[in-house]
Amino acid sequence: xxxxxxxxxxxxxxxxxxxxxxxxxxxxxxxxxxxxxxxxxxxxxxxxxxxxxxxxxxxxxxxxxxxxxxxxxxxxxxxxxxxxxxxxxxxxxxxxxxxxxxxxxxxxxxxxxxxxxxxxxxxxxxxxxxxxxxxxxxxxxxxxxxxxxxxxxxxxxxxxxxxxxxxxxxxxxxxxxxxxxxxxxxxxxxxxxxxxxxxxxxxxxxxxxxxxxxxxxxxxxxxxxxxxxxxxxxxxxxxxxxxxxxxxxxxxxxxxxxxxxxxxxxxxxxxxxxxxxxxxxxxxxxxxxxxxxxxxxxxxxxxxxxxxxxxxxxxxxxxxxxxxxxxxxxxxxxx
Amino acid sequence: xxxxxxxxxxxxxxxxxxxxxxxxxxxxxxxxxxxxxxxxxxxxxxxxxxxxxxxxxxxxxxxxxxxxxxxxxxxxxxxxxxxxxxxxxxxxxxxxxxxxxxxxxxxxxxxxxxxxxxxxxxxxxxxxxxxxxxxxxxxxxxxxxxxxxxxxxxxxxxxxxxxxxxxxxxxxxxxxxxxxxxxxxxxxxxxxxxxxxxxxxxxxxxxxxxxxxxxxxxxxxxxxxxxxxxxxxxxxxxxxxxxxxxxxxxxxxxxxxxxxxxxxxxxxxxxxxxxxxxxxxxxxxxxxxxxxxxxxxxxxxxxxxxxxxxxxxxxxxxxxxxxxxxxxxxxxxxx
DNA sequence: TTGAAAGCGCTAACAA
DNA sequence: TTGTTAGCGCTTTCAA
Numbered sequence: 001x002x003x004x005x006x007x008x009x010x011x012x013x014x015x016x017x018x019x020x021x022x023x024x025x026x027x028x029x030x031x032x033x034x035x036x037x038x039x040x041x042x043x044x045x046x047x048x049x050x051x052x053x054x055x056x057x058x059x060x061x062x063x064x065x066x067x068x069x070x071x072x073x074x075x076x077x078x079x080x081x082x083x084x085x086x087x088x089x090x091x092x093x094x095x096x097x098x099x100x101x102x103x104x105x106x107x108x109x110x111x112x113x114x115x116x117x118x119x120x121x122x123x124x125x126x127x128x129x130x131x132x133x134x135x136x137x138x139x140x141x142x143x144x145x146x147x148x149x150x151x152x153x154x155x156x157x158x159x160x161x162x163x164x165x166x167x168x169x170x171x172x173x174x175x176x177x178x179x180x181x182x183x184x185x186x187x188x189x190x191x192x193x194x195x196x197x198x199x200x201x202x203x204x205x206x207x208x209x210x211x212x213x214x215x216x217x218x219x220x221x222x223x224x225x226x227x228x229x230x231x232x233x234x235x236x237x238x239x240x241x242x243x244x245x246x247x248x249x250x251x252x253x254x255x256x257x258x259x260x261x262x263x264x265x266x267x268x269x270x271x272x273x274x275x276x277x278x279x280x281x282x283x284x285x286x287x288x289x290x291x292x293x294x295x296x297x298x299x300x301x302x303x304x305x306x307x308x309x310x311x312x313x314x315x316x317x318x319x320x321x322x323x324x325x326x327x328x329x330x331x332x333x334x335x
Numbered sequence: 336x337x338x339x340x341x342x343x344x345x346x347x348x349x350x351x352x353x354x355x356x357x358x359x360x361x362x363x364x365x366x367x368x369x370x371x372x373x374x375x376x377x378x379x380x381x382x383x384x385x386x387x388x389x390x391x392x393x394x395x396x397x398x399x400x401x402x403x404x405x406x407x408x409x410x411x412x413x414x415x416x417x418x419x420x421x422x423x424x425x426x427x428x429x430x431x432x433x434x435x436x437x438x439x440x441x442x443x444x445x446x447x448x449x450x451x452x453x454x455x456x457x458x459x460x461x462x463x464x465x466x467x468x469x470x471x472x473x474x475x476x477x478x479x480x481x482x483x484x485x486x487x488x489x490x491x492x493x494x495x496x497x498x499x500x501x502x503x504x505x506x507x508x509x510x511x512x513x514x515x516x517x518x519x520x521x522x523x524x525x526x527x528x529x530x531x532x533x534x535x536x537x538x539x540x541x542x543x544x545x546x547x548x549x550x551x552x553x554x555x556x557x558x559x560x561x562x563x564x565x566x567x568x569x570x571x572x573x574x575x576x577x578x579x580x581x582x583x584x585x586x587x588x589x590x591x592x593x594x595x596x597x598x599x600x601x602x603x604x605x606x607x608x609x610x611x612x613x614x615x616x617x618x619x620x621x622x623x624x625x626x627x628x629x630x631x632x633x634x635x636x637x638x639x640x641x642x643x644x645x646x647x648x649x650x651x652x653x654x655x656x657x658x659x660x661x662x663x664x665x666x667x668x669x670x
Numbered sequence: 671t672t673g674a675a676a677g678c679g680c681t682a683a684c685a686a
Numbered sequence: 687t688t689g690t691t692a693g694c695g696c697t698t699t700c701a702a
Contacts, residue, residue: 003449003475005695016673021697031671046475048450052387052396053695056678061387063430070416072613077412081405084433093451095398096431098419114338115383116428140338140381223617256618278407282558283591284619340679351689356681366687388679391694 004047012045013038024049055117064305065113067097067106068124074277075248075294076124079146082298083122090306092119101126103133110134114141120305122146128191131155142308146301147292149191149320156308158300158319162192165290165323166199167206169244169272172325174207177334178242178270182212184230184254185246196246196274212240226253234261241334242270248277251287251330266332276326286329293321339382347380348373359384390452399640400448402432402441403459409612410583410629411459414481417633418457425641427454436461438468445469449476455640457481463526466490477643481636482627484526484655491643493635493654497527500625500658501534502541504579504607507660509542512669513577513605517547519565519589520581531581531609547575561588569596576669577605583612586622586665601667611661621664628656 006024010017015034022030023038041047055061064087068076084094095118099106106126113121120142125131131150134143138155145157173181183200187193204211214233226245230253245251251273258265265271273280273289280287300319307317341359345352350369357365358373376382390396399422403411419429430453434441441461448456455477460466466485469478473490480492508516518535522528539546549568561580565588580586586608593600600606608615608624615622635654642652 003695007695017695018674018697019672022672025697029671034671048446050452050695051450052390052452053678054697055387056391056680056695057697059678066431071406071419072409072413072416074407074409074412074613077409077415078407080412080431081407081433084406084431088433093447094431096401096415096419096429098416098423111383112428115386117385117387227618252617259618278409279614279617282587282614282617282620283562283594285617338679342679352679353681353690354688357688360681364687369687385679388694389681391679391696392681394694 003050004045005050006047009038009041009045009047013041060119061117062092063095063116063118064092064302065095065097065109065116065118065121066124067099067109067113067121069099069101069126071096071098073249074279075275075292078278078294079124079298082295083302086299086302090302092302092306099126103127103130106130107133107137110137110141120144120309122301122305124148127189128194129189142305144301144305144308146297147192149195150318151191154316156304156316156318158297158304158317158321159192160292160297160323161320162195162323163199163202165274165292166196166244167203168323168325169274169290170200170203170207170209173242173244173270173272173331174203174209176242176270176331179209180212180240181209181242181244182214182240183246184214184233184243185226185250186213187246193246200244223249223253223256226250227256228253230254230257231260234258234263238263238269240269242272242331244272244274246274248273248275248280248287248289251289252279252285255285255287255330266330270331270334272331280326281328288328288331289326290323291326292323296321338385339380340385341382344373344376344380344382348376395454396452397427398430398451398453399427399637400430400432400444400451400453400456401459402434402444402448402456404434404436404461406431406433409614410610410627413613413629414459414633417630418637421634421637425637427637427641434461438462438465441465442468442472445472445476455479455644457636457640459483462524463529464524477640479636479640479643481632482527484530485653486526489651491639491651491653493632493639493652493656494527495627495632495658496655497530497658498534498537500609500627501531501579502538503658503660504609504625505535505538505542505544508577508579508605508607508666509538509544511577511605511666514544515547515575516544516577516579517549517575518581519549519568519578520561520585521548522581528581535579558584558588558591561585562591563588565589565592566595569593569598573598573604575604577607577666579607579609581609583608583610583615583622583624586624587614587620590620590622590665601665605666605669607666615661616663623663623666624661625658626661627658631656 006017006020010020023035097109124146125148149159150157186197273287276289276291341352341355345355358370432444459481460483484494485492521532608622611624611626
């Protein structure tokens with residue numbers, strides 16, 4: 001497992017090792033034929049440049065960290081795919097870190113990454129408190145937050161316009177004839193969810209509807225959690241015609257509970273989600289939802305971060321994308 | 336973004352920098368109070384060890400590469416989650432590489448990783464030809480293959496017993512009364528699929544059934560592809576009572592096509608999958624399937640790799656896990 | 671056009 | 687117990 005170094009090549013070529021370095025880096029100050037000869041030799045000897053040795057001197061690892069809560073979550077894994085793609089096309093690789101939704105672990109990972117000398121980090125925060133928790137470290141590493149709207153915080157982020165998305169959702173349901181729309185998933189501790197909630201409320205105001213909630217506060221975004229809460233919900237009388245779920249995963253849980261309770265979607269009850277995760281487009285699921293444009297979010301996050309890195313960190317950018325409604329089959333027009 | 340180094344701390348503490356190094360590494364050859372003092376100083380000055388500088392001298396980056404075809408695929412992302420978890424618990428981080436199902440890109444990524452001096456790589460091959468394509472590089476980097484059975488190849492791998500799984504599937508269907516079972520997804524260019532196919536055939540033999548295929552060769556494992564093929568299939572008369580799909584994603588496509596064709600599952604037709612991806616457990620989907628134990632596969636791959644690394648590469652291991660049947664609602668007992 | 675040498679931040683062998 | 691020094695593999699001045 002001993003590797004060929006620049007010195008080995010130099011020796012074989014009978015030149016100094018700085019010459020080899022020049023040949024490799026495509027420097028102009030070297031004669032065409034020595035370059036050729038050296039390059040050929042490198043091939044023959046299976047030389048691969050040691051990226052970390054280079055990193056030490058050029059002060060750049062061409063490595064980005066992606067810190068997210070859980071790569072097995074379909075929303076995250078899609079983001080990750082696009083981020084990797086975009087990063088690679090710009091010559092970077094990604095170190096993947098799962099924070100498992102713990103701010104502490106998140107912080108720990110972040111510190112580790114600064115030790116690893118990654119060039120920057122993209123962070124999908126585990127909670128709204130992430131920003132505060134990470135604040136002391138932010139000055140030490142170019143960072144862009146992804147997926148969470150940090151409002152006026154002086155840090156770069158790219159997210160979707162959650163307020164607008166929720167507003168659009170209500171608008172859509174209203175146009176379909178719904179007047180009694182239950183919002184499912186009001187959640188503390190997440191700006192994203194606060195904004196969605198506000199969007200819901202504002203839309204209700206705008207259309208003269210009364211906001212309705214299920215009387216529970218949320219902690220989780222999982223399918224299982226949505227299922228459990230929906231189960232309680234369906235044990236009570238249903239005095240609404242549509243449910244607007246704060247996330248698709250919640251909606252999936254609702255779907256299951258509805259099935260078990262014999263409530264037909266969309267026949268008896270309309271259901272609208274938010275995020276447009278892969279699962280939502282699956283046959284038999286066909287969830288109508290507000291989409292977060294994952295590919296765009298991803299590439300903007302990468303671009304934004306690389307800008308920051310390459311232009312030596314002047315200021316920050318907030319980019320907020322408008323979501324779109326994806327119409328499938330979980331909402332129906334009512335009389 | 337200038338970082339505090341060991342020298343800065345040494346200067347501040349009025350000691351030589353090797354003393355600081357010793358304090359940091361918890362070496363016994365240092366007095367308790369100088370250690371304390373230095374450690375405190377490190378905290379105060381926000382010192383973080385430069386991992387790459389250390390890596391240069393200790394010849395270990397504590398970095399593993401995970402090369403897979405596509406992290407957005409739910410099967411892969413689950414694997415990735417568990418791999419990251421296990422790796423982290425052993426003090427390693429993961430570099431994520433998507434090969435996008437191209438052997439060429441796969442190879443390229445592999446080379447890149449050897450340049451990055453990762454300590455090892457876990458590779459979920461994009462095709463059966465991956466092994467051959469990577470062979471010349473394998474000697475230069477500890478590698479374990481994951482998910483694909485490389486048969487007698489002298490390289491470490493961990494995979495599921497695909498032959499056995501397929502056999503079990505037929506057995507299950509047989510016990511339910513099915514005698515005409517169509518195998519959907521016979522696929523060239525993948526050992527995994529060859530083994531599943533063989534398992535199917537052998538089970539048919541064992542139970543006196545006639546193997547049935549759809550007369551198409553497969554290239555893809557996606558939902559869409561399964562859907563398109565199933566569509567053609569359902570245009571012809573149905574002379575079987577169950578479909579055994581080679582992958583859950585294929586099964587999902589079949590589900591959709593069936594829905595559109597007005598074929599009820601499981602009432603009219605039973606459907607059995609393979610893999611047990613997350614989606615399969617979703618409400619309304621409820622696919623009965625053969626499970627690949629992802630968590631176990633992941634941790635075994637990591638352990639196997641770390642063994643290899645720590646014990647300086649003596650030989651290889653083949654680990655083949657037995658899959659289990661997950662009974663849900665897509666198969667029914669027939670008379 | 672090429673070579674010599676310094677240095678990136680760290681560990682480890684050797685001295686003191 | 688502590689300091690000095692070499693060196694990991696590379697890039698990059700500065701000389702030649």
